[in-house]
Amino acid sequence: MKIEDARDIDTPVASAVSSYNEWDPLEEVIVGTIGGVTIPPLTREMKVMVRRDYWDFYRKHAGEPYPEELVKGAARALDNLQKVLEDEGVAVTRPDPVDYAATRFRTPHFESTGFFNADVRDVLLVVGDEIIEAPMALPPRYFEHFKYRSLLQRYFERGGRWTAAPKCTMGQWMYDQDYPEEHLAYFRGDPDIPDDVGPLVGQYMTKEVEPCFDAADFVRFGRDIIVQRSQVTNELGIRWLERHLGAEYRIHRARFRSSGPVHIDTTWVPLGEGRVLTCPARPCLSPEIMDMFQRAGWEIHEAPEGVAPAEFQLSSRWLSMNLLVIGDERVVVDKHEEPTIKMLKSLGIKPVLVDFKDHYVFGGGLHCATLDVRRRGGLKSYFD
Numbered sequence: 001m002k003i004e005d006a007r008d009i010d011t012p013v014a015s016a017v018s019s020y021n022e023w024d025p026l027e028e029v030i031v032g033t034i035g036g037v038t039i040p041p042l043t044r045e046m047k048v049m050v051r052r053d054y055w056d057f058y059r060k061h062a063g064e065p066y067p068e069e070l071v072k073g074a075a076r077a078l079d080n081l082q083k084v085l086e087d088e089g090v091a092v093t094r095p096d097p098v099d100y101a102a103t104r105f106r107t108p109h110f111e112s113t114g115f116f117n118a119d120v121r122d123v124l125l126v127v128g129d130e131i132i133e134a135p136m137a138l139p140p141r142y143f144e145h146f147k148y149r150s151l152l153q154r155y156f157e158r159g160g161r162w163t164a165a166p167k168c169t170m171g172q173w174m175y176d177q178d179y180p181e182e183h184l185a186y187f188r189g190d191p192d193i194p195d196d197v198g199p200l201v202g203q204y205m206t207k208e209v210e211p212c213f214d215a216a217d218f219v220r221f222g223r224d225i226i227v228q229r230s231q232v233t234n235e236l237g238i239r240w241l242e243r244h245l246g247a248e249y250r251i252h253r254a255r256f257r258s259s260g261p262v263h264i265d266t267t268w269v270p271l272g273e274g275r276v277l278t279c280p281a282r283p284c285l286s287p288e289i290m291d292m293f294q295r296a297g298w299e300i301h302e303a304p305e306g307v308a309p310a311e312f313q314l315s316s317r318w319l320s321m322n323l324l325v326i327g328d329e330r331v332v333v334d335k336h337e338e339p340t341i342k343m344l345k346s347l348g349i350k351p352v353l354v355d356f357k358d359h360y361v362f363g364g365g366l367h368c369a370t371l372d373v374r375r376r377g378g379l380k381s382y383f384d
């Protein structure tokens with residue numbers, strides 16, 4: 001990691017950071033980097049991230065680099081995305097790859113090796129002119145924010161506000177040691193799940209011991225922010241953000257029928273003002289959220305199933321709906337996702353195609369692997 005000297009700190013600047021929703025015209029974005037990604041140790045709590053078919057592989061190879069051809073493929077996908085965005089007139093910044101993810105680290109509360117995928121959206125939350133570092137909830141991700149350190153410093157010099165939410169300890173007391181192992185067998189996109197599976201009866205891998213959240217469990221609609229209690233975001237974490245943002249924002253808790261929710265951006269995804277995608281395998285269980293959208297005249301469209309010929313170790317297939325809206329009725333979509341492309345066209349939206357499927361293996365789609373730093377437009381209410 002290299003952090004350059006600060007430049008020009010005495011010249012006042014208008015903030016380079018400004019983004020209030022997921023769809024205003026995109027001017028500047030961070031695209032993640034994959035270099036250094038390391039197979040994380042398969043501790044009990046990490047099983048919420050890794051599909052069961054891969055548990056043996058993760059057990060055997062913890063702390064090692066992923067197979068080189070997978071990393072190369074994902075790196076190419078991220079470069080493809082950078083090019084497509086630049087061709088659309090969006091400025092792109094990239095973090096440095098890390099070279100220390102395989103290093104064993106130790107805090108007073110746990111020991112682990114790293115993980116460090118390209119999913120910047122999991123780690124950082126932009127609300128207006130502020131970039132917030134999420135506490136995260138899983139030990140291999142404890143230091144993941146450092147990957148963005150030099151970029152964050154740069155955005156700070158360019159006028160952005162920079163906040164770190166309190167880190168949690170990630171000590172074993174944070175995780176439910178009685179969480180039924182068999183419930184982890186159901187993965188996030190499974191439509192047929194029993195009614196008593198953990199999250200449906202209010203049981204999660206993370207307990208309410210310390211605030212924790214991943215940034216990707218929040219989705220921004222101007223003054224209104226929708227959040228889900230998930231395996232990695234607890235109610236205390238939600239309250240921390242609610243109090244931190246104060247009266248200008250309204251945080252709405254939404255529940256979905258999911259066996260193990262992790263990140264809301266394959267579940268409830270705005271396509272623009274007045275239109276949101278819902279995942280048919282994870283319908284919304286909160287009547288007040290459905291009411292809120294319906295009363296304000298929002299259209300709720302079911303996302304078609306993903307079809308990209310890709311490998312999924314860390315996510316469901318629903319990365320197909322993990323879209324990056326770049327404004328003016330343009331949406332970036334993987335070029336293999338024909339049904340999604342067709343749906344976008346039928347809504348009068350221009351699909352901007354990118355070859356991205358080789359990044360899916362690391363658990364992230366187009367929204368996960370990016371962070372909008374600046375979108376044209378200000379703070380508005382879309383539900384009054």
Ligand code: DAV
Pocket residue numbers: 119122188189216262263265266314315316317318319363364365368
């Ligand atoms: O559907 O498995 C993936 C989102 C990762 N940021 C899913 C959620």
